[in-house]
Amino acid sequence: MSTPAPPVIVVAPDSFKGSASAAQAAAAMARGARAVAGDAARIIELPLADGGEGTLDAMLAVWGTEPLTVDATDALGRPCTARYGISADGTTGIIEAAEANGLPQVSDVDPQPLAADTRGVGRIAAALLDAGVQEILLCIGGSATTDGGAGLLAGLGVRFLDAGGHRTGTGGGDLASIEGVDVSGLHARAAAVRWRIAVDVDNPLCGPRGAAAVFGPQKGASPEDVATLDGGLAHLARVLRAEEVAASPGCGAAGGMPLALVAVLGAVMVPGAELVSTAVGLPQALAGADVVLTGEGRLDSQSLGGKVVDAVRRTAAATTRVVVIAGAVQLDAAACRDAGLTAAFSIAPGPAELAGLQADAERLIEDTAAQACAALGLGTGRCG
Structure with missing residues (x-):
């Protein structure tokens, strides 16, 4: 036998x-x-992880690499240090967005849902692009922001302009004033890498099930703030000619962060657990x-x-x-x-x-x- x-x-x-x-x-x-x-x-x-809290650590454990750090800003623009990771072969980078724009980082002050933005996440992304990765895995849970990803693109060199051609802010309360997008200063490698965004909800960008209505109150938004944020996100989608993206399941994740990345950089939204398990x-x-x-x-x-x-x-x-x-x-x-x-x-x-x-x-x-x-x-x- x-x-x-x-x-x-x-x-x-x-x-x-x-x-x-x-x-x-x-x-x-x-x-x-x-x-x-x-x-x-x-x-x-x-x-493994589902794209939320703990995803960075799970990926580093599998890759056998140590976390790296970069000077970034939190959701309110204050200096912070954020961790990120790169695979052992140097081809893939991972960002846990909450390292920069997470709710815990701004829990020491009153919520400012109209001012909060994702610019700090853009700084982490810039560090990965400078390191030469070919793919970025962006895990976006736990955010304090509702800016449609505008801040992230600003952190990569994009300028958002008002009707007079002047630079606007990128907080959720600034979105309604955006009338133009200047990508001439975009990081040279930003559109050349593959972006995959881990999402764990199926909410669209706007409306009763949208980013502002469902998740805004968790970030301190009043009913009036929710209306402002929802209108701003819808306006940004029109400016980016991304209404179809806005209606897609998952675009409302993390304050609509996927919107600008899908529209400008061709990012792909993926269920978080699937993204991690494949990676x-x-x-x-x-x-x-x-x-x-x-x-x-x-x-x-x-x-x-x-x-x-x-x-x-x-x-x-x-x-x-x-x-x-x-x-x-x-x-x-x-x-x-x-x-x-x-x-x-x-x-x-x-x-x-x-x-x-x-x-x-x-x-x-x-x-x-x-x-x-x-x-x-x-x-x-x-x-x-």
Whole structure:
């Protein structure tokens, strides 16, 4: 009788918010799998993210590179230091926009939704262009801005002009005064690279489901501010001749940041989890996998609509068993089967307080991974 080939196990989780980063969760799952499957097993660690908070760290962990920093400005134009990343081969750069225009950076002052802009994100992009990357992955969650991406382009040298030919501001409250766009000063490489924007919502730019109406209040916008912002975004779309872009799903993400980038630079919007999984090579890793362990803080119906678990289950071959490990599992067995999941396990060993689970998350993730692998028959049948 021939000896079975050692199993190929891919561990590809999102972060467990407030408990473990994606890289920490992946390492814990790998330890648990190794304890059961043995040293002969091939275990591939691919920490993932959905394009929001933590995406930069997840990508750096997979690339094996360190974060770089650049002098930028926050959403209110104050100096700040922002991190960004470049792949080991130097071809791909990643920006987590909230490093410059995020809400936490301006939480020390009263909200200024009409003034906030994305110029600082443009400064990060300029650093990547200067470094010679061929592709920029732009992750835009957590923004304090509603400027349609105008500030970002201004940070790359574009001038926005009023009816008299004078430079305008690029905050959300300035958009209605823009009548012309001068791209003569645009960074020389800005239009030559490939831009992919990670979005995790399907909102259009304007209207009742638009950037201002849905997300503006979270950024401190009053009803009057929302009306101003919505009108300004619609006006900017007309000036850029990008009404069709404005109506597309996802253009309302992060205060409409995709608008100017798609219209001027030909950027492409991509679901965040799909962008990250493609960039780190998940399809290739899963091609020969027997099992994939994925997970996040909470497995529920939203997990199947564009999040990391969704990307993993859609990428895995029909013969690959997909197991979810989560802090809380809110899908029953039938829902898991319908979604193509082999099984889902909560890390909670019993009734527990959230604080306790968070404090001991890595050990619990490791133990649950061992339990799952033993249940799948990947080792001796005994828990690791």
